Amino acid sequence: MIRKVFPILALSIFSSMLGVGIVAPLLPLYAEDLGATGIRIGVIFASFSISRTIFMPIAGWLSDRWGRKPFLIIGLLSFSIVSLGYIWAESVSQLILVRLINGATAGMILPIAQAYVGDISPEGEEGTWMGYFNAAFFTGFGFGPLIGGVLTDHFGMNTAFYAMGGLNLLAFLTVMLFLPETERRKTSASLRLSLKEMSTSGMVRGLFSFRTAFSLGRGTFATFLPIFASIYIGLSTTLIGVLLAVNILLMSFLQVYGGRIADRLNRRALVVIGGLTNLAFLALIPLGSNFWQLLGICALGGLGGAIAMPAASAFVVEEGRRFGMGSTMVMFAMAFSIGMSIGPLLSGVLADIANINSVFYFGASMSLVGTGLFIWFTR
DSSP states (O other), X not given: OHHHHHHHHHHHHHHHHHHHHHTTTTHHHHHHHTTOOHHHHHHHHXXXXXXXXXXXXXXXXXXXXXXXXXXXXXXXHHHHXXXXXXXXXXSHHHHHHHHHHHHHHHTTTHHHHHHHHHHHOOTTOHHHHHHHHHHHHHHHHHHHHHHHHHHXXXXXXXXXXHHHHHHHHHHHHHHHHHOOOOOOOOOOOOHHHHHHHHTTOHHHHHHHHHHHHHHHXXXXXXXXXXXXXXXXXXXXXXHHHHHHXXXXXXXXHTHHXXXXXXXXXXXXXXXXXXXXXXXXXXXHGGGOOSHHHHHHHHXXXXXXXXXXXXXXXXXXXXHHHHHOHHHHHHHHHHHHHHHHHHHHHHHHHHHHHSOHHHHHHHHHHHHHHHHHHHHHHTO
16 A cells, blocks of 8 residues: 555655745745844744644644544645735734744644555554655755755745745645545544553654754754855855755754665664764754755765664654654654754744854754764663
């Protein structure tokens, strides 16, 4: 079944993430144009992840009971409509409101799609198929910044926002028309009980810690690299899009190989190696003084993600068979959202108090903490 259904799901996620990625290099600059300071830029980024974190557990648990497809359909359609709100926003407060609503709609997309793949992945091939899924996700998100930079330079930011809405609408139509429902684990347990059971697992605690710290660094990178590259190095929006695209696309292209390796080698060791590589990537960013140096550093970050994420995702699928695939995928996605919330907020404070270099060192130190906690909890 997975070989027939997966291409449909992968195409929809690729299209959706392509739309999301288009605005990645634009949002910090757009927020600055509206008069946002460092901390307010952090709030703008964090608001998306905060509302997604709140909504995801409910959506994941309900999808274990009622099925995955309805939540994907509602999430993708809502995301396409809310995308137009970025054009409407004329102040920092309005932009934060749009991000909050957008985060709630996103809570029904990525973790539910991951749970769908987990449902149909054969035992022993979890790393391979989650690697394929991550490749579709990161390829879309990686090409997005490159396209967004070109669209903005030639046609203006509003065109990029229209493109985000249109691509999510395409993903909605793909899922609604072609994706079948999957068999799922039926559970009568409450959401609170499901989360309480998962909290007893050392592997779940380790994965949650690692994913939170990893995402914190990614949130810091996505929020402040465009500002660092634009103000301190003088790069154009197109070149900033290239940096983000190389980082994400390299991670995407290596996901398939990373997934196969994760099915053959020690997954725990791969997570640790990827975490330490991510640490080095963040710590080196302030040392980049031109486009080519930053390009090499961004490529290193892509390699770290390609090593760690397929192995970590395979662990999540294994735990999902114990606790419910939707609830467990939501746990993993919640860790991502928490990191993406805390990272921009704390980094915004650091940027205002100290300097922009400090935000990348902060992200690197958190990566070290997260990797250490993963080692401890999974010992």
